[in-house]
Amino acid sequence: xxxxxxxxxxxxxxxxxxxxxxxxxxxxxxxxxxxxxxxxxxxxxxxxxxxxxxxxxxxxxxxxxxxxxxxxxxxxxxxxxxxxxxxxxxxxxxxxxxxxxxxxxxxxxxxx
Amino acid sequence: xxxxxxxxxxxxxxxxxxxxxxxxxxxxxxxxxxxxxxxxxxxxxxxxxxxxxxxxxxxxxxxxxxxxxxxxxxxxxxxxxxxxxxxxxxxxxxxxxxxxxxxxxxxxxxxxx
Numbered sequence: 001x002x003x004x005x006x007x008x009x010x011x012x013x014x015x016x017x018x019x020x021x022x023x024x025x026x027x028x029x030x031x032x033x034x035x036x037x038x039x040x041x042x043x044x045x046x047x048x049x050x051x052x053x054x055x056x057x058x059x060x061x062x063x064x065x066x067x068x069x070x071x072x073x074x075x076x077x078x079x080x081x082x083x084x085x086x087x088x089x090x091x092x093x094x095x096x097x098x099x100x101x102x103x104x105x106x107x108x109x110x111x112x
Numbered sequence: 113x114x115x116x117x118x119x120x121x122x123x124x125x126x127x128x129x130x131x132x133x134x135x136x137x138x139x140x141x142x143x144x145x146x147x148x149x150x151x152x153x154x155x156x157x158x159x160x161x162x163x164x165x166x167x168x169x170x171x172x173x174x175x176x177x178x179x180x181x182x183x184x185x186x187x188x189x190x191x192x193x194x195x196x197x198x199x200x201x202x203x204x205x206x207x208x209x210x211x212x213x214x215x216x217x218x219x220x221x222x223x224x225x
Contacts, residue, residue, distance in 0.1 A: 004155070031211060040217060042215045042216055042218050043156075043215040048211070058212065090155055090156070092156075097211025097212065098144050098206050098211070100146060101158075102158075103148075103155030103156040106153075106154075106155055
């Protein structure tokens with residue numbers, strides 16, 4: 001009964017380092033999303049995917065890259081981490097674009 | 113573009129009192145509307161949704177919301193607050209044409225014993 005699983009749950013990086021956040025879903029959903037959540041800002045969409053092999057930019061894509069090589073996985077990459085990217089990152093998936101989204105428990109990322 | 117407004121970032125309610133969270137949306141097409149709840153250190157969970165049909169929608173944990181087209185609103189209510197209702201609540205509207213949701217900034221609900 002896993003749903004959406006995010007790895008890792010916590011991470012501390014130094015400015016300039018790179019890393020990849022992994023999202024895996026076991027519900028055979030077509031759509032997957034990456035959000036960041038900051039105090040007072042709600043959720044802001046970084047990138048999303050409407051199917052295997054596709055990606056699209058959301059509201060705040062700068063400084064991030066994504067890949068959807070397999071239907072069940074959606075990777076979020078930070079090429080050169082900056083303190084402004086300190087945030088909680090959430091992955092979500094949905095069967096279709098107008099269906100409810102299922103969320104993971106988040107990754108808390110600090111950039112020093 | 114579709115968007116959602118939630119006023120009052122923090123809402124305090126006494127245990128046993130009515131919970132009312134306001135959500136107003138803008139949309140040029142018939143909206144799909146959602147309310148999500150987020151408990152501390154967790155992801156968002158769906159409370160309820162409106163797509164078409166009955167305008168009064170019932171969700172989990174005793175919450176309900178009413179879609180009012182004339183007021184472009186989708187307010188969330190619960191008749192009697194419990195301590196376990198302390199959480200952050202987000203309203204969201206489907207953005208027509210590009211398969212994503214637009215979220216409001218959220219309401220942090222504090223329940224006072």
